[in-house]
Amino acid sequence: xxxxxxxxxxxxxxxxxxxxxxxxxxxxxxxxxLAEHGADVIKIERPGGAPLGSHGGSHVWDRxxxxxxxxxxxxxxxxxxxxLVANADVVVESFRPGVLAKLGLASEVLxxxxxxLIVLSCPPYPEGHRRAARHGYxxxxxxxxxxxxxxxxxxxxxxxxxxxxxxxxxxYLVSCGVLAALSARERTGVGQHVETSLFQxxxxxxxxxxxxxxxxxxGYHEVMAKTYPPGVHQAMLFECADGEWLHLSALSGLTPLxxxxxxxxxDGGDDLWAxxxxxxxxxxxxxxxxxxxxxxxxxxxxxxLRHIQTLANEMAVEVIDPEVGPTTQMGxxxxxxxxxxxxxxxxxRPGQHTAELLAEAPMTGGTSPPPPTPRGAPLDGxxxxxxGQYLAGPFAPMILSDLGADVIKIEPVSGDSMRFAGKPFxxxxxxxxxxxxxxxxxxxxxVAERLIARSDIVHHNMTRGVATKLGIDxxxxxxxxxxxxxxxxxxxxxxxxxxxSGGLDPLYQASSGIxxxxxxxxxxxxxxxxxxxxxxxxxxxxxxxxxxxxxxxRQRTGVGQELWTSLHDAGIVFxxxxxxxxxxxPWDRPHLDAGLHGLDPGYRLYRTKGGGWIxxxxxxxxxxxxxxxxxGIEPIDRADAAAGLAIEDAMxxxxxxxxTRTFDAxxxxxxxxxxxxxxxxxxxxxxxxxxxLVADYQHAMLGRLRQLGRLWSFSDTPERIAGPPPLAGEHxxxxxxxxxxxxxxxxxxIGSGVVYAADDQYRDRFTx
Numbered sequence: 001x002x003x004x005x006x007x008x009x010x011x012x013x014x015x016x017x018x019x020x021x022x023x024x025x026x027x028x029x030x031x032x033x034l035a036e037h038g039a040d041v042i043k044i045e046r047p048g049g050a051p052l053g054s055h056g057g058s059h060v061w062d063r064x065x066x067x068x069x070x071x072x073x074x075x076x077x078x079x080x081x082x083x084l085v086a087n088a089d090v091v092v093e094s095f096r097p098g099v100l101a102k103l104g105l106a107s108e109v110l111x112x113x114x115x116x117l118i119v120l121s122c123p124p125y126p127e128g129h130r131r132a133a134r135h136g137y138x139x140x141x142x143x144x145x146x147x148x149x150x151x152x153x154x155x156x157x158x159x160x161x162x163x164x165x166x167x168x169x170x171x172y173l174v175s176c177g178v179l180a181a182l183s184a185r186e187r188t189g190v191g192q193h194v195e196t197s198l199f200q201x202x203x204x205x206x207x208x209x210x211x212x213x214x215x216x217x218x219g220y221h222e223v224m225a226k227t228y229p230p231g232v233h234q235a236m237l238f239e240c241a242d243g244e245w246l247h248l249s250a251l252s253g254l255t256p257l258x259x260x261x262x263x264x265x266x267d268g269g270d271d272l273w274a275x276x277x278x279x280x281x282x283x284x285x286x287x288x289x290x291x292x293x294x295x296x297x298x299x300x301x302x303x304x305l306r307h308i309q310t311l312a313n314e315m316a317v318e319v320i321d322p323e324v325g326p327t328t329q330m331g332x333x334x335x336x337x338x339x340x341x342x343x344x345x346x347x348x349r350p351g352q353h354t355a356e357l358l359a360e361a362p363m364t365g366g367t368s369p370p371p372p373t374p375r376g377a378p379l380d381g382x383x384x385x386x387x388g389q390y391l392a393g394p395f396a397p398m399i400l401s402d403l404g405a406d407v408i409k410i411e412p413v414s415g416d417s418m419r420f421a422g423k424p425f426x427x428x429x430x431x432x433x434x435x436x437x438x439x440x441x442x443x444x445x446x447v448a449e450r451l452i453a454r455s456d457i458v459h460h461n462m463t464r465g466v467a468t469k470l471g472i473d474x475x476x477x478x479x480x481x482x483x484x485x486x487x488x489x490x491x492x493x494x495x496x497x498x499x500x501s502g503g504l505d506p507l508y509q510a511s512s513g514i515x516x517x518x519x520x521x522x523x524x525x526x527x528x529x530x531x532x533x534x535x536x537x538x539x540x541x542x543x544x545x546x547x548x549x550x551x552x553x554r555q556r557t558g559v560g561q562e563l564w565t566s567l568h569d570a571g572i573v574f575x576x577x578x579x580x581x582x583x584x585x586p587w588d589r590p591h592l593d594a595g596l597h598g599l600d601p602g603y604r605l606y607r608t609k610g611g612g613w614i615x616x617x618x619x620x621x622x623x624x625x626x627x628x629x630x631x632g633i634e635p636i637d638r639a640d641a642a643a644g645l646a647i648e649d650a651m652x653x654x655x656x657x658x659x660t661r662t663f664d665a666x667x668x669x670x671x672x673x674x675x676x677x678x679x680x681x682x683x684x685x686x687x688x689x690x691x692x693l694v695a696d697y698q699h700a701m702l703g704r705l706r707q708l709g710r711l712w713s714f715s716d717t718p719e720r721i722a723g724p725p726p727l728a729g730e731h732x733x734x735x736x737x738x739x740x741x742x743x744x745x746x747x748x749x750i751g752s753g754v755v756y757a758a759d760d761q762y763r764d765r766f767t768x
Contacts, residue, residue: 011038012339012553016182019044019084020065022094022174025138025167026122026198028061029576030174031092036332037341037549041065042088042357044081046072049350056587057577059321060329064344068358069351072103085110086362089191090118090178096136097127107193107715118181118191122174124198126713129687135669136198137617139603141166145202146676148605148615150209151531153596154519158613158673160598160605162517162591165532168574170201172541177712179548180378180403184717186555188375192716200711203682203693204541205532207708208391208427210679214703220422233506233529237298237515238273244281245298245527247510252294252491252502253390253463263291294491294503298527301513301575302586305330309568312495319579321346326582333569334546335494338561339553377404378717382551383455384408385448386432387472389416391505391533392489392567393461394428395540400457400547401431401722402711408451408735409434413756415728424533427707428540429725430695435736436729436756439470443754448472450739453480457547461489464500474562483560485550489543493566503567508535512571513578523594538570601644602627605673612656617669630666683707699724732757 017040020031028043035041043065068084071077082105085091091110093100100106100121107119121127124136131144139160142148147165148158173196181194213220236248248260260272264284268275276284281297288295297303305316305328315331332341382405386397394409394416401407409416409432418425435451438444448471452458458477460467467473467488474486488494491503506529509515514535519528542565554560580586590599598604602618618627628635631650636643651659656672663670674681683706688694695709705724712719732755736746749755 010339011341012336012549013038016040016090017042017088018090018092018178019081019088020092022092022122024094025057025061025164025577026170026201027092027094027174028058029168029171029573030122030178032061032064033171033175033334033545034178035064036343037334037336037339039090042084042353043067043348044072044084045069045350047351055577056579056589059319059324059327059347059587060576060579062347063319063329065348066353066357067348067350068354070354072105078104080358081105082110082113083362084357085117086114087360088114088117089182090120092120092122092174092178094122096123097121097132111191111193114191116185116189116191118178118185118194120174120177120181120194120196122170122196122198126197126199126691126693127195128691129199131199134671135617137603137619137669138164138167138198139598139615139617140669140671141198141202143615143671143673145199146674146679146681147202147206147532148673150206150676150678153528154525155595157607158605158615159596160592160615161530162520162599163514163530163534163574165205165534166198166202168201168534168538169204170196170198172538172545173201173204173711175545176399176403176541176548177714179545179552180712181714181717183548183552183555184375184378184714186552187380188717190716192714194715195713196711200693203708204711205534205537206679206682207395207537208424208533209531210676210683210707211423211426212680212683212706213699214705216702217422233504236506237527237529238276239526240276240281240284241278242280245510245521246276246281246285246295247298247506247515247527247529248288249294249504249507252504254292254294254502256292258291260293263287263293289498289501294501294507296503296507296511298510298515298521299513300516300522300586301578301589302580304512304572304575305578305580307511307568309492309495309498310572312497312499313493313566313569315569315572317343319343319346322349323347324581327579328584329579330572330576333573334542334549334563334565336546336550336561336563338550338559338563375717377720378714379404380717382406382457384457384459385410385451385455387458387460387462387467388489390418390461391424391428391536392539393459395537396487396489396543396547397432397459398428398430399540399544399711400459402719404717404720405457407432408455408731409726410437410439410448410451411728412436413438413729413753419728426702426705426725430707431722432726433731433735434726434729434758435732436758437732438754439472441752441754443749443752445471447736447739447741447749447755449480451735452477452484454739455481455484456551457485457487459487459489459543459547463491463502464494478560481560483554483558485547485554485560486562487543487547487550488562488564489539490564490566490568492568494564498568505533505535505567508567508571511568512575514571514574517591520592520594520596522591525594534574535567535570538573539565539567542570542573600638601647602638604644606648606651608651608656608659609653610655613673614651614656614659614663615671615673616663619669623668626666626668627663630662630668695721697721697724700727700730727758729756729758733759
């Protein structure tokens with residue numbers, strides 16, 4: 001465990017000031033990733049603290065910043081805020097659309113005070129969406145976004161996700177949106193308004209499972225959401241002799257030193273489940289790892305802070321919290337080796353720094369910014385070389401392409417080994433150009449070197465040592481371009497003991513407590529794998545944040561650097577609300593009930609008349625009282641088990657549609673869970689299509705393709721989706737010409753097997 005007192009060199013965001021008007025999870029966590037890389041973050045809190053400040057996770061999410069208490073509903077509070085804006089670089093806010101305008105603090109007003117200001121808005125739903133004015137608690141976004149019906153569980157019907165998936169996705173969108181706008185500002189000189197939402201945060205995790213294609217190969221649209229087990233990963237969860245569970249991962253890329261049969265042993269007969277039940281969990285996990293089988297223990301979330309790789313990655317840090325004393329919390333999950341991040345301090349008390357910060361704030365200047373004109377996408381002019389395969393590696397360059405980068409996918413001449421997988425492959429490849437290249441041949445390495453010399457970023461997810469063998473490690477790339485930004489997304493991380501291990505998403509759902517909580521294993525249930533592949537996506541998004549941090553630092557200093565992220569650390573971020581006290585005791589984190597309905601009677605799913613369901617999120621005391629009044633029960637303590645039973649009985653008296661009308665009239669936050677239809681509901685929703693949340697284009701082999709659309713809206717440097725996933729080698733000839741090869745040279749490279757080019761006569765060789 002490392003201490004927060006460790007000092008570091010200059011950080012990537014040194015000198016950048018962020019005013020944080022957000023609450024909940026997405027804004028605070030997204031801003032935290034920036035604060036711990038040097039940004040001076042000032043949290044603007046209403047008198048009495050943030051609406052959800054009592055949530056235990058805020059001890060982590062709100063650390064590394066200072067606090068100012070302001071009532072923005074008063075003229076004095078709004079004036080003080082505008083004085084702070086005059087000296088700020090970024091404002092992050094999470095109000096519903098239109099709220100800041102009513103306070104006289106709309107984006108255009110703030111940017112008139114400070115033309116270099118970036119305002120990032122992260123409401124529950126995008127502006128212009130039919131649900132934009134509705135309540136936006138995380139569970140309600142899960143319901144309206146289709147995630148609840150997409151996940152199988154221990155009963156029929158929608159399932160509450162313990163993991164706040166929309167908020168976690170939006171946290172990454174907040175960080176990336178701010179950094180992309182800062183990078184664009186280095187080129188344009190002015191700020192802009194960036195918009196994202198919790199709804200888009202939820203859609204982020206559907207890219208690899210929700211697609212609609214015109215000419216699918218057999219089985220492409222098989223519906224997995226309603227089946228049990230939900231794919232191969234649930235079937236690889238095993239109970240051991242001591243009653244503990246482990247997750248064994250296939251397709252990890254490791255070469256076993258002994259067979260699974262040999263490692264597990266013969267006791268128990270032919271049934272693998274029975275044989276594993278004869279072994280104690282930790283002993284078997286050690287034996288599996290020693291023989292290159294990817295496995296990890298399924299544990300409660302707090303145990304992740306003691307995991308051997310958590311300690312090796314310095315992802316367990318001591319924070320002296322002014323309210324609860326010494327704690328162990330999540331460390332900094334983005335590992336910039338040139339400008340390392342660090343925890344800046346504990347969560348401040350509300351208003352702790354009000355006097356000192358208001359004393360230094362200047363009066364507003366009142367100048368008008370130049371009229372907004374398009375200036376290319378945020379990453380216009382940036383080239384990325386993507387050496388990644390599988391999921392976590394390629395997903396990040398896809399996101400960088402959406403932000404405007406020219407992404408060149410380097411894949412083997414036989415094609416990316418994940419092309420066979422269909423949806424998962426398509427879900428992380430759009431907007432790229434493909435060069436099929438044999439890096440094991442000297443001529444192939446020469447091609448790679450020419451490309452690297454003309455590129456800004458190299459990104460991949462190879463296990464430790466593989467890039468060195470191929471001649472594309474950091475030092476080799478730096479020799480081609482001294483200011484290169486080089487990112488490796490690992491399974492466990494850079495350091496031993498597991499730095500050379502491979503692994504897939506389910507291992508980190510296991511080790512971070514996600515599977516334990518998703519299945520309500522504390523009630524005796526089996527752990528539950530979540531089909532959204534969040535740790536792959538989370539690792540990728542951590543690397544996007546890291547690359548953008550390094551890019552911004554290079555824009556200001558001319559210095560590139562190496563960085564890394566990992567699936568293991570991404571899992572920790574998803575459980576970042578967990579911390580333990582000096583005695584190792586975690587705070588009393590809410591858990592799901594055995595039926596996976598919800599966290600308490602006011603925040604859960606209820607079955608209604610006719611078999612339908614409704615989700616309620618009565619979080620505040622006023623909302624809880626309104627819920628009680630709506631269902632006709634006496635005021636009752638939400639912690640009383642009788643409250644849930646009484647509401648359950650009452651709910652069966654009306655249909656879900658009748659209840660949502662009643663609840664809307666009484667101010668009870670609610671949503672009827674949308675049947676995802678394996679993504680078809682979202683991909684064909686008129687608002688989602690109109691707002692660009694769905695991408696629609698022609699693919700050379702699949703025909704018309706619909707999938708996840710835009711994740712942000714940039715007012716001044718519009719993002720763009722460059723097109724469908726490429727065929728293997730579709731752009732080989734064009735790319736080789738760009739780096740100086742003549743057509744005769746290209747023909748030689750193709751003829752010798754160094755390069756594959758998907759010319760028209762070759763298109764049938766590869767399928768997607």
